[in-house]
Structures are given as structure tokens and as C-alpha cells.
Amino acid sequence: MRQIPPALQAHLDSGVTTLCRLLKITLADGRQFGATTLDRDIEFEGLIYYAQNGFDSSIIASDTSFDVDNAEGYSLYSTDVPGITVEMAERGELDGAEWAMVLVNYRDLSMGALLLDGGDIGEVRTVKNTVFIPELLSYAMRLRQSIGHVDSVTCRAIFGTPANSQTGCGVNAESLWQPATVTAVDGDEPKVTYKVSNIASLPTAAKRWRVRWVSGDNVSARLYQVEAVDTATGQITQIEPLPFAVQPGDALEIREDCDKQFSTCKYHGNWLDFKGENLIPIGQASDTPGAGVPGSTGGGSSFHFSQQRH
Incomplete structure (x- = not known):
């Protein structure tokens, strides 16, 4: 159930509305960037939402079955507007950013805002050096993601992460940089x-x-x-x-x-944190390319077990 400020709800019920959408992007380092569907800039809660960096949300889908919410925003860059630049997008500075989209009455911002959706920014592309297209992934999408692990011969940890983390590796990768x-x-x-x-x-x-x-x-x-x-x-x-x-x-x-092999984990003296099942018997590599790797497909069964009867 959405929480709508009473004043904004009354405006929505009036039949004649002056509404626009505001998109706020927060980078991993805390910098924020705003865009609006209105034809002029709006300052809301201390952030300027630029019209010349306007965006068009192609779809925001949501229903009670918790299907994947998704949206794609289009935003034009402008060299005279502080905020995101093409170079920032190319370097990956938008990686790990978050977004939030709200609905406001641009004639009376004191009515508050209705949160439409929010989430993470996925793939970011540039088109002809003038447009960036962030994939806006809703937080509701996480409800569709599988939680848990599958068996694999190779390690499932992310190299360099702390051993007690969700992707725990245990190797101090920062000390390896040269x-x-x-x-x-x-x-x-x-x-x-x-x-x-x-x-x-x-x-x-x-x-x-x-x-x-x-x-x-x-x-x-x-x-x-x-x-x-x-x-x-x-x-x-x-x-x-x-x-x-x-x-x-x-x-x-x-x-x-790391190549995710147990021998490499032993080389780092980290075999106790190996996140794989390296002793699982598998078929010949010629029969099942990539066997033992989650999501792989091969010409036969990924795992080969033998059974003896007595």
C-alpha cells in the first residue's frame, strides 16, 4: 500500500492536476543527480531536477504477484548542467548507483511526494555521445532472485571478499596490488x-x-x-x-x-574458505564442456555417479 501525503491525495482526487515525475540518481560516493519530466527545472528537498536533462520512463510495471518491476530511463547530457557526464558513465562511475522516482505537484511542492518506485541502476550505455540509458531495476526484482547456492566444482566466492561475508573468500586481495x-x-x-x-x-x-x-x-x-x-x-x-x-x-x-580452482585456493593458503565441491565426480571434459559450473550445458550429464550392488 502506497503512503500518499493527504494534501497530494486531495490534489489527485480533484480531477485537474499539475503533476510531474522526478528521478533522483544517487551515486555510490553520495553524489546526487536529478531529472524531471517537466519543461523547467524544479528544486525539491535541496536537489535541483533539471529539465534539459529530461528523462522518459518507458515502463514501470508492478502487480500483486511481485513480478519483476523494471523501467528504462532516457536522459540527455548537457555540458552546462552539473551532474552526470558521458565520461562518468564510460568510466563506470554509475556502477552501484541507486534511483528513486517520485510524483509531485510542481505548482505546490509543499504537498510532498508520492514514491512511485526505486532500486538499483543496471547497465548504462551511451549513444552518440549524447544520451545515457540506465536500466532502472526495482527493488522488487530482488524478490524474484534465487537465494542459496548450487553445487559446483569451482569456487562460488568473489576473490578478495572477507571470509565472513555472503560471497566470502578470505584472501586479502588489496595486498596483492602492484x-x-x-x-x-x-x-x-x-x-x-x-x-x-x-x-x-x-x-x-x-x-x-x-x-x-x-x-x-x-x-x-x-x-x-x-x-x-x-x-x-x-x-x-x-x-x-x-x-x-x-x-x-x-x-x-x-x-x-582467481581461476576458481581448488589448487589456486591452496596456493593462497585459503582452502578452508573454498566455496565449491571440488571432489564431485564429473564426466570427461570432451563429453561435458564446462561440467560442474552452475548454469553450464553440455552434451551429457553434468555429474557422473556409479552405483554398485551387493
Whole structure:
């Protein structure tokens, strides 16, 4: 049941209304950005909702069966409006952001607001460098998500998370980061190869790697996967696309990543926190590619058990 302020309810019942929607986006670092469906700016509860950054909510669906609520907002960027920029979206600064949409009477904001929906921002894209399209995922969608774990040969933990967390790993990944600086760039998208300094001390036995950029155009909190690292020559091959070109002098941090295998967990001395069932018997890899991985499909049964009768 929605909580509607009495004054706003009376306005809704009047038959002639002056209503508009306000969309507030709160970034993970606390910064807030507002947009409105009205043709002029509105200041509400200390935040300015910009009309020139107007949005169009394509759908907000909700019913008593708790089906997935979803909406998609379209917002135009404007260089003279403080708030979100295309570069911010490209760098991933909208990752982990939250949104809330309310209904207000723009002629009398003292009536309060009716909360229509709220939730997390999903995928963010840019179109022709002028539009960002955040996927607005309602909190009600979480009621449709499965809670619990399935059996898997590989580990289900997120590498670097605390052992006592929901995705508990137990390895202190922050201590593994090694600073480096780009000295030369060779190649362009989709695969970029660049040389860096100061990575000769990295472990050569690592099978996967992650980098995060701390200076340059690509600086963000995102962790990017790289295809190969040559610690002897300092050469890194970037497999995951970057939003901006790599330039000599850009600073980054690199660390090994986990391949979710039990042997890797033992290498880190963390086997007691292994979140997998590595002793489950499985079929031959040629018969069942990806067997033991949740959600995988193969040519036969994922698990092979034998039974003896006495």
C-alpha cells in the first residue's frame, strides 16, 4: 500500500492536476543527480531536477504477484548542467548507483511526494555521445532472485571478499596490488598491448590477472581483465575493452586473479574458505564442456555417479 501525503491525495482526487515525475540518481560516493519530466527545472528537498536533462520512463510495471518491476530511463547530457557526464558513465562511475522516482505537484511542492518506485541502476550505455540509458531495476526484482547456492566444482566466492561475508573468500586481495606505469602502447581496440614498468616481482604462476587504472582517462574503480601478462618484458595484453585509449604515463595497479580452482585456493593458503565441491565426480571434459559450473550445458550429464550392488 502506497503512503500518499493527504494534501497530494486531495490534489489527485480533484480531477485537474499539475503533476510531474522526478528521478533522483544517487551515486555510490553520495553524489546526487536529478531529472524531471517537466519543461523547467524544479528544486525539491535541496536537489535541483533539471529539465534539459529530461528523462522518459518507458515502463514501470508492478502487480500483486511481485513480478519483476523494471523501467528504462532516457536522459540527455548537457555540458552546462552539473551532474552526470558521458565520461562518468564510460568510466563506470554509475556502477552501484541507486534511483528513486517520485510524483509531485510542481505548482505546490509543499504537498510532498508520492514514491512511485526505486532500486538499483543496471547497465548504462551511451549513444552518440549524447544520451545515457540506465536500466532502472526495482527493488522488487530482488524478490524474484534465487537465494542459496548450487553445487559446483569451482569456487562460488568473489576473490578478495572477507571470509565472513555472503560471497566470502578470505584472501586479502588489496595486498596483492602492484603499482605500474605505462611506458609504451602497441595496438588498438579491441585488443590493446602496452608495456609497463615495475611488474617483474609479480608471481609468474598466476593464471588470471586484473588491472585498475589510477590515473589517465580510464581512472575508475572498475577492475578490468587482461588476457596475458609477461612479467619479464612488462608487456600486458588487454582483452576487456577500455572506454578510452591508453596513453604512456598512465598509472595502473595490477594483481593476480582467481581461476576458481581448488589448487589456486591452496596456493593462497585459503582452502578452508573454498566455496565449491571440488571432489564431485564429473564426466570427461570432451563429453561435458564446462561440467560442474552452475548454469553450464553440455552434451551429457553434468555429474557422473556409479552405483554398485551387493
